[in-house]
Amino acid sequence: MNLIENGGEIMVKNPKGLLALIGNPVGHSLSPVMHNAAFHEMGLNWCYHAFNVESIQLAEAIHGLKALNFNGGNVTSPYKEQVIPYLDNLTWEAKIAGAVNTLILDDLEGSITGDNTDGDGFVTYLEKEKNFTLKNKDICVIGAGGAARAICMGMLKRAPNSIVIVNRNLNRADKLVERLNQAITEDQFKKLYGHVKTHLKAVSLEPSCLIGVLKESNLIINSIPTDPPEYIVQSLQTLETIDTRTAVVDLRYGEQLGPYLQQIARPGIEISDGSGMLLYQGILSFEKWTGEEAPVKIMKKALNW
Known part of the structure; x- marks a missing residue:
């Protein structure tokens, strides 16, 4: 695995797994630091990156995840409700909440499922x-x-x-x-x-x-x-x-x-x-994407807990 350091954040060259955070703004988010540290610890050649998306580009951003073969990602403010029309499926939790914070892409079906781990x-x-x-x-x-x-x-x-x-x-x-x-x-x-x-x-x-x-x-x-x-x-x-x-x-x-x-x-x-919710919703999202038990201690360390 080829790793580079980006301001203290672990990034991956030529990753096999790609995950996106979509929101506006996203510059403050600690999700990339948390998840990339977890992938590194688990030996997973995956990369998580935050993308600042304008509201008029939300539909294009979601369709772009499919086109670029992303594995999934997260949705943050202000798009947790707005993103729903552009998704193929919703879990029960997302339907009841009427909001999505986690995206799961199915390679075989080419579909995106919206979930909510908040x-x-x-x-x-x-x-x-x-x-x-x-x-x-x-x-x-x-x-x-x-x-x-x-x-x-x-x-x-x-x-x-x-x-x-x-x-x-x-x-x-x-x-x-x-x-x-x-x-x-x-x-x-x-x-x-x-x-x-x-x-x-x-x-x-x-x-x-x-x-x-x-x-x-x-x-x-x-x-x-x-x-x-x-x-x-x-x-x-x-x-x-x-x-x-x-x-x-x-x-x-x-x-x-x-x-x-x-x-x-x-x-x-x-x-x-809200850093506690950030951590534990992230743990649940990580496990849904990877099928692996999340390295909680490493994720806590990444958040300076």
Whole structure:
């Protein structure tokens, strides 16, 4: 295998396996570093590269993956929903979430399947790295986009008591609640997961509606691409946590994040950025592409964990 170093990232000359990250912007992404380190560790002659794609070129980019015999890849913001019309198949997880983060190409059929590993990756991170169990917990999700849909599906499997979706556009939050409720019936839910279906609710992103929700939540997740409104940050700074543990997670990481997470951190408030979800969704994607068990320690090291 011929290897070259590119700013600390391992790249492969003449790779046999090609994977692409498609989004805009992608310059901040740590996925190439993580996956190329994993391929190197496993002795796989594969290469993962990030491509910044303009919205008018999204269809061409997806068709280009077929033409260039790529093995698959990932889709990131803002295309997790927009990419669906250009795919041949969707997994059950992607259909329910209405969003795709993982692409799997079939060489024999010449087809692309869209999958979603965000939800299960997020939940696995909480359980393995934070020792945070979701069963019977009350959860607040800020935002109602593709990332919110995916993590809600992942969390529903763990039987939380409630999930409240808050969004500036209440209609969009209502539609997400409706989508999640219609995706699986009560009987199907009990059969699949062995527990009563979680209570879902939509709330407007307004102070009068949201302050009470924040106080009652064990887990608060920011899934929007910006810091939460200032009044939310102020509320998190004054949450009563004497006898409780409240986790606050922002799905962004690195340069995407503002300083607010550090401002709200204190005993009783446990903060996390999105690097944990990045890691564990990446582990699941890696295993779907390669059929091999992911080298988790190497992937963690690549992310400076």
